[in-house]
Amino acid sequence: MNYLYALSMIFIPLPIFIKKIKMKRFLSVLVLVLTLSSSLFAQTPKIEYIAHAAFILESSQGTRVIIDPYHSYKQMGFTFPEAIAADAVLITHPHYDHDGSQYFSKNTPIYRDVGRYQINDIQFYGISSKHSFAEQIGKSGNQNYNTIWVVELDGVRIAHLGDNGVPSAEEVSLLQDVDYIIGHPQDAYYSLFTDKTYIPNHYLLPEVTKHTNWMKPVAGWLEGKSDVSKLESNSYTPTVKDTAGKILVFQPSPLVQEWSQDYYDALAAISAGYASYKETENLEEAVAFMDKAITLAPFVMDGYYSKAVLLSRKQENTKLISVLEHAFSAVPDVDWGTEAKARILLARAYAATANTTLAYNHYRWLHRHQRIANTNDLKEAQEYITTFEAKD
Ligand SMILES: [Zn+2]
Numbered sequence: 001m002n003y004l005y006a007l008s009m010i011f012i013p014l015p016i017f018i019k020k021i022k023m024k025r026f027l028s029v030l031v032l033v034l035t036l037s038s039s040l041f042a043q044t045p046k047i048e049y050i051a052h053a054a055f056i057l058e059s060s061q062g063t064r065v066i067i068d069p070y071h072s073y074k075q076m077g078f079t080f081p082e083a084i085a086a087d088a089v090l091i092t093h094p095h096y097d098h099d100g101s102q103y104f105s106k107n108t109p110i111y112r113d114v115g116r117y118q119i120n121d122i123q124f125y126g127i128s129s130k131h132s133f134a135e136q137i138g139k140s141g142n143q144n145y146n147t148i149w150v151v152e153l154d155g156v157r158i159a160h161l162g163d164n165g166v167p168s169a170e171e172v173s174l175l176q177d178v179d180y181i182i183g184h185p186q187d188a189y190y191s192l193f194t195d196k197t198y199i200p201n202h203y204l205l206p207e208v209t210k211h212t213n214w215m216k217p218v219a220g221w222l223e224g225k226s227d228v229s230k231l232e233s234n235s236y237t238p239t240v241k242d243t244a245g246k247i248l249v250f251q252p253s254p255l256v257q258e259w260s261q262d263y264y265d266a267l268a269a270i271s272a273g274y275a276s277y278k279e280t281e282n283l284e285e286a287v288a289f290m291d292k293a294i295t296l297a298p299f300v301m302d303g304y305y306s307k308a309v310l311l312s313r314k315q316e317n318t319k320l321i322s323v324l325e326h327a328f329s330a331v332p333d334v335d336w337g338t339e340a341k342a343r344i345l346l347a348r349a350y351a352a353t354a355n356t357t358l359a360y361n362h363y364r365w366l367h368r369h370q371r372i373a374n375t376n377d378l379k380e381a382q383e384y385i386t387t388f389e390a391k392d
Contacts, residue, residue, distance in 0.1 A: 158179065
């Protein structure tokens with residue numbers, strides 16, 4: 001590193017100087033040089049925006065934690081830069097737009113649950129809460145929790161609300177000491193934290209993609225707001241007690257890439273496939289669209305999963321098993337939601353073809369991943385597991 005190089009440049013000529021000046025004077029010069037060089041080469045802490053809800057918080061010592069990396073091929077319209085490295089991954093909740101933890105090496109610790117933790121010089125803790133759509137999600141499964149993360153680096157506290165519902169009075173008081181709030185661009189949230197610096201996230205990014213989804217660009221929310229700082233880049237140096245009430249808007253990372261045209265074309269083929277099946281119920285014709293999607297984008301689950309859905313409607317179990325087993329070996333990363341849906345299709349197909357042990361294994365997986373599975377699927381899994389284990 002530069003710092004070491006600079007020190008060597010100072011220390012190598014030392015013997016020459018020692019002969020010429022007295023020891024006391026030498027020491028005072030040395031102290032001065034060390035002070036100057038450390039202030040010249042010390043790093044500052046950083047908040048770095050990737051895109052959507054993904055932020056890297058980096059301490060002055062270079063420790064990096066990432067919060068909420070998103071899944072590349074799901075709704076966002078752009079990819080997650082997979083080469084990004086971090087010392088820890090913090091996930092607020094297991095939805096595809098917040099949990100792309102599979103992009104990090106097996107040795108990188110992943111945190112999802114409430115508690116106090118430390119990685120090198122960064123301390124962080126999770127506050128247990130609920131997703132903003134907890135009621136609706138609660139009906140279909142258990143994925144309705146949300147962990148608010150508070151990260152302390154170099155004396156600065158930064159809270160990431162994830163998709164939390166509007167914080168309760170108790171939650172607001174737990175966040176009292178925080179300097180920065182990363183939250184949705186909504187007044188209901190922002191108005192609770194006017195004594196802090198507010199960083200909106202989780203909005204549409206037309207500067208990165210032509211794809212549209214359920215979100216809107218942040219510009220509408222910023223209209224009429226005073227004290228908005230639009231950054232030129234995706235990086236910012238946080239300080240304790242930054243301007244209260246200020247809204248900091250980051251640029252997305254230059255590493256973020258729009259989806260490839262092939263992936264857009266694959267999505268269009270899948271829509272055409274479902275539409276064709278709905279109209280004619282001709283399995284072969286509809287499956288041909290899904291095969292086209294697989295050829296265009298073999299690196300994602302979309303085409304395989306959609307083909308399996310169609311095959312399941314006609315109880316083509318053997319074909320379904322072969323499509324999904326191939327998909328699980330061919331697709332490098334599958335989002336939790338699609339994995340759970342594909343596993344239940346596989347479990348049923350194995351059960352229908354009397355492969356009870358394989359059916360059991362997939363149901364067991366769903367049971368182990370209770371937080372992401374659908375409530376009815378979990379019930380089905382539990383029943384199968386109980387019957388299977390009773391036979392043993
Ligand atoms: Zn979200």
